[in-house]
Amino acid sequence: MTLPPASPRHHRVHPAWWVAAVAFLALFGAAGFRGAPGALMVPLHTEFGWSMSVMSAAVSLNLILYGLVAPFAAALMDRFGIRRVVSTALTLVAAGAMGSVFMTASWQLLVFWGVLIGGGTGSMALVLAATIAERWFVAQRGLVMGVLTAGQATGQLVMLPPVAIIAEGWGWRPASLIIGGVALAVIPLAWWVLRDHPSDRGVLPYGADPATFVAPPRPTHGAVRRALGGLAFAARHRAFWALAIAFAVCGATTNGLVGVHFIPSAHDHGMPAATAAGLLAAVGVFDIAGTVASGWLTDRFDPRKLLAIYYTFRGVSLLLLPWLLSDTVHVSMVAFIVIYGLDWVATVPPTAALCRSIFGERSTIVFGWVFAAHQIGAAAAALGAGVIRDAFGAYTYAWWAGAATCVLAAVLSFLTRAQRPAGAPLAT
Template identity: 45%
Template sequence: METLTKRRTKLHYGWIVVLVTFFTLIVSAGIRSVPSIFMLPFEKEFGWGRADVSSVVSINIFLYGLMGPFSAALMERFGTRRVVLISLICIAASLSLTPMITALWQFDLLWGVVVGLGTGSLANVLGVTIANRWFIQNKGVVVGILTASAATGQLLFLPLLAKITVDVGWRYAIYTAIAMIAVLIPVVAIWMRNHPYDIGAAPYGSDQVVKPAEFKGNLFMTPLLTLRDASKNKAFWLLAGTFFFCGFSTNGLIGTHLIPACGDFGIPEVTAAGLLALMGIFDLVGTTMSGWLTDRFDGRWLLFWYYGLRGISLIFLPEALGLGYTELLIFAVFYGLDWIATVPPTVKIASDIFGKEKAGMVFGWVVVAHQLGASFAAYEAGLLRDLLGSYSLPFLMAGFVCMIAAIMAVRIRRTGTAARAL
C-alpha cells in the first residue's frame, strides 16, 4: 500500500514534457510576433509600406499553418524531440542573418519562408501531439495550457522586444531572440521525450504501458491521404471554416496590426505592445479555463459563445481606438480572454470525430485553414490601411465574420463516437 501511494504521488513525467513544450511554444510565439514591432522601424529605415511588411507576415502565417499536418507526420516518424531541435536550429540560423538584410526579398525569405516553416513545426500541432501521447485524463486542460502559451509568448517578450527596438534598434531585438533560442535548445535536448513508452511509463490517467505504433506511411502522402478522408465529412469543413475566421480575427489581424493601428492614434509602440501583453495575460486564463470547460461541456456551444463575443469586441475596437486608453484597456481584457480559447473545443471535436490516432494530422489541416484566414487578414488589413488611411474597415469585417463562425459552430453534427464523447 505504501509503495502504491508513493507511485501515485510521484510527479508524472508528462508534466515535465508539458513544461518544456510550454516554454518552447512561448519562445516560438514571441519570435513570430516580432514583425509587428518592426513595421514602423522598417518603414523609416527601408521605406517599406505597411502592405510590404504585411506580405512577409502573410507568407510566414501561411507556411506556419501549412507545415502543421506534415509536422505531425514528422513527429510520428522521427519523434518530437528531434523535430523541435531541428526547427529551433533553423529559426536561429534565420535570425542570425536577419540583421544583414537590405532588401524586402531577403526579409521574405528569412522570415516569410524559413521562420514560417520553422515555427510551423512548433505550433498547436505540437501541443495536440503531446496531449494525445502523454495524457488520458486532463487532456483538455493540457491543450488549453499549451495553446495559451502562444499568447504568453507575447506577454513575456513583446514589451521587452518593443522597448529594445525603440531604445537601441531592431537589430538588438533580434540578438535577444537568438539568445532565447540558445537557452532553449539544451533544455529541449535534455528533458524532452517522445513518448511515455520511452521511459517505461503509461500515459497520465492510465495504468497500461503501450508501445506506440510504428509509423509506416509516406511523410508526404500520409497527411494528404488524411486530408482526403477527413474532407468527406461535413464536420471537417465546418471546423476548418470556423478556424479560417478564427485566424482572420486573431493573429493575422490583431497580432500583426494592433501596434501600427495604435500608432495611427499617437499611442507609443511600447504602450501598444503592453496592450498585446495584457491580452496575453487574460488569454492564458481564458484558454486554460476553456480547456477545463471543454472536458465538461459541448464544444459546439462553447465555440458559439467564443466567436460571438470576439465579434462584439472587434466591432467595438475602432471606437475604442478613438476614445482612449480606458476603452482600449476594456477591449484588451475582453478580447484577450477569448483570443485562442477556440482551440481546446476544436481539438476535442476533431479528436472525437476522427479518432485520437488521426487527430494531430486532421487538426493540422484545420490549422491550415486558420492560417489561410490569418494570412489573408494580415495582407488585406495592411492594404486597406494604405488605401483608406484607417484600420476601421478591417476590424469591422473581422467582427462580422466571427458572427458567421458562431453560427457555423453549432451546425456541426455529432455522430458515432462524437455523440457519446460530447
C-alpha cells in the same frame, strides 16, 4: 502494436508533466518572433521606407507556411521523433531572427520572416501541443491542450513590450538577436526532456488505467503520405470543413488582424508603439487564464456551444474597436484587452476536442490541416488589413470585416455534427 511495460515505473511527478512543461517553453520560445513583426514594422518603415503592404506580404508568407507545415510536422514527429523536430524547428526560428539583422532589401523579409521563421514555428505550433496531449495524457487532455496553447499564444504577445522598447531605444536589430537567443536557449532542454511516447520513460500515459489501456500502433508510413492521406480522408466530411472555416476566422481575427496590425493602428491614433505593445502583452496575460479555463470547460461542456460563445464575444469586440482606439489608454480599451485576451485562443481546446471525438486516431493529422486553415485565414487578414490601411488611411474596415466573419464562425461551430465518420478509429 507497441504495448506498455508490464510494470510501469512510479514517479513522484508523472513524466508527462515534465514533457508538457518543456513543450510549453519550446512553444513560448518559438512564438517570440511570431508577434515581433507587429512591433518591428514601424521601425522598418522608418529606416527603409517599406510600405505596410510590402511588410504584410512577408508576414502573410510566414503565416501561410506556419500553417501548411503543421500537418507535415505532425507526421514528421511520428516518423523522426518529437525532440528532433522541435530542436530543428527552434534552430530555424533562431536563424531567421538573427539572419534578419543583415536585411537591406524588402525581398529579404520573405526569406527571414517568411520562409525560415514561418517554417520553423509551423513545425511545432499547435500540432506539438496536440501531439503531447494525445500521446502523454488520457486524463486532463483538455486542460493540457489549453496550457500548451497559452504558451504558444502568450509567447508572441508577452515578448512584444521588450521587443518594442529595445527597438525604440537601441534599434530593431538587437531586438531580433534577443529573440533568436531565446529560441536557441530552449534547444538543450528540449533535447534532454522530450520523448516520443510514455513507454520511452517506462510509464503509461497520465490517467491511463493499467488494466485496460492498450497503446495504439505506431505509424509505419511516410510522413508525407500520412499527412496527405489525413487530408484526403477529412476533406470528405462536412465537419472538417466547418471546423476549418471557423478556425480560419480564428486565425484571421487573432494572428492576422490584432497580432500584426494592432500596434500600427494604435500608432495611427497617436499611441506610442511601446504602449500599444504593452496592451498586447496584457492580452497575452489574460490569454493564459482564458485558454486554461477553456481547456477545463472543454472537459466538461459541449465544445460546439463553447466555440459559438467565444466567436460571438470576439465579433462584438472587433465591431467596437474603431471607437476605442485613441492616443491614451482608457477604461473601455482596458475592457477590450481583458475580453479579447480571455478569448484570444480559447477556441483551440474545443476545436482540438472536436477533431479528437470526430476523427479518432487521425485527429492529430486532421487538426494539423484545420490549423493550416487557421493560418491561411491569418495570412489573408494580415495582407488584407495592410492593403486596407494603404488604400483608406485607416484600419476601420478591416476590424469590421473581422467582426462579420466571427458571426459566420459562431454559426458553423454550433452546427458542427460531432459524429465519427466511417474509417476513423477511436482515440485512446
